Amino acid sequence: MSLLSIAEWLQNTSISTGIRESTWVFPIIETVHLLALAFSVGIIMFVDLRLIGAAMRDQPVTEVFNRLQPMALKGFVVNVVSGMLLFWSEPLKCYHSAYFLIKMVLLLFLGLNAVSFQYVTYPSVATWDKAVAPPFGARFAGWLSLLFWLGVVVMGRAIAYATK
Amino acid sequence: MFPILFPFFHWADASWLSLEIRSSTWQFAILEMIHLVGLTILLGTLWVLDMRLLGLGMRRQPAAELARDLSRWMWIGLWIMLVSGVLLFFGEPMKLFGNPSFHVKMMLLVLAIGFQLTLFRRVVSDKSASAFLDQAAAGLSLVLWFGVGLAGRGIGFL
Numbered sequence: 001m002s003l004l005s006i007a008e009w010l011q012n013t014s015i016s017t018g019i020r021e022s023t024w025v026f027p028i029i030e031t032v033h034l035l036a037l038a039f040s041v042g043i044i045m046f047v048d049l050r051l052i053g054a055a056m057r058d059q060p061v062t063e064v065f066n067r068l069q070p071m072a073l074k075g076f077v078v079n080v081v082s083g084m085l086l087f088w089s090e091p092l093k094c095y096h097s098a099y100f101l102i103k104m105v106l107l108l109f110l111g112l113n114a115v116s117f118q119y120v121t122y123p124s125v126a127t128w129d130k131a132v133a134p135p136f137g138a139r140f141a142g143w144l145s146l147l148f149w150l151g152v153v154v155m156g157r158a159i160a161y162a163t164k
Numbered sequence: 165m166f167p168i169l170f171p172f173f174h175w176a177d178a179s180w181l182s183l184e185i186r187s188s189t190w191q192f193a194i195l196e197m198i199h200l201v202g203l204t205i206l207l208g209t210l211w212v213l214d215m216r217l218l219g220l221g222m223r224r225q226p227a228a229e230l231a232r233d234l235s236r237w238m239w240i241g242l243w244i245m246l247v248s249g250v251l252l253f254f255g256e257p258m259k260l261f262g263n264p265s266f267h268v269k270m271m272l273l274v275l276a277i278g279f280q281l282t283l284f285r286r287v288v289s290d291k292s293a294s295a296f297l298d299q300a301a302a303g304l305s306l307v308l309w310f311g312v313g314l315a316g317r318g319i320g321f322l
Contacts, residue, residue, distance in 0.1 A: 027317070027318075027321040030317065031313075031314060031317045031318075034200075034203075034313065034317055035207075035310060035313055035314070037204060038203055038204050038206075038207030038208055038211065038313070039207070039208070039211055041204050041208065042204045042205065042206075042207050042208015042209065042211055042212075043208055043211055043212060045204065045205065045208050046208065046209075046212055046234075046237075049237070055233060055234070055236075055237060056225075056230075056233050056234075058233075059222075059224075059225060059233075063222070063224055063225075064222075067221040067222045067223070068212065068221060068222070071211075071215065071220070071221055150201060153197070153200055153201055153204060154197045154200075154201070157193070157196055157197045157200050158193065158197070161189065161193050
């Protein structure tokens with residue numbers, strides 16, 4: 001089964017048609033997706049800004065990370081669920097959209113970046129917890145996350161402009 | 165909604181800037197992306213600060229200190245939103261004139277900015293403010309700004 005045939009099958013499910021053709025369901029899901037974006041990406045942005053030494057510099061990295069990361073993850077769950085529903089409502093449009101593909105690839109890299117930060121860089125945090133500018137690995141993870149999330153937001157908006 | 169404002173919208177619609185922005189699809193699209201990035205920065209900052217006032221997250225740091233740390237980012241986000249927002253307005257003034265969601269958004273925006281710069285600021289910087297006052301300020305801030313976001317998204321659907 002090819003990706004295209006999966007997309008076609010999804011597009012023809014009743015949930016897909018229901019969301020796509022309703023007046024209010026699609027706008028409501030999209031609004032939730034948008035406001036959850038401010039919550040998840042807006043909050044993770046501050047963890048990143050702390051990592052590159054640009055915000056909350058007098059706070060220990062662990063304090064910023066422990067307080068903000070769980071909140072950002074909760075917001076991200078809302079983003080994923082609402083995003084899947086949006087995808088479900090127009091899988092064929094997404095299949096043909098280069099912006100959608102780029103967005104997914106960026107999200108994949110963001111996931112890898114987060115995992116590698118968590119397991120490679122973060123374990124040594126005790127030695128740089130109070131540093132204004134954390135070591136290169138942490139700053140790199142912060143910059144990468146900031147840039148890729150920016151890309152995700154921009155690509156996400158661009159999907160809506162893709163011709164069908 | 166406000167017929168008295170018609171001349172202003174009409175003037176904006178015929179302006180050079182409006183023609184320039186409407187001359188291709190991408191100018192408007194790019195402005196919208198910038199607007200969205202500004203929204204993430206502004207609302208993200210407010211989330212972090214309001215969560216602190218509500219007693220969730222960043223509890224070790226006093227709210228006043230956190231507010232000082234964050235204020236630069238709030239201003240960056242707000243300015244990105246205002247500049248890109250004004251340009252977006254020039255991209256479709258006549259559509260917005262007839263769009264109730266836009267008018268609601270503008271009223272909420274004035275309220276939100278006014279509240280943030282006066283009462284909210286005072287409550288946050290007052291260390292003796294009660295927990296209730298902190299929470300009320302945070303709650304109102306979230307309601308107003310999310311109202312702005314909601315009405316903003318509504319513009320595109322109405």
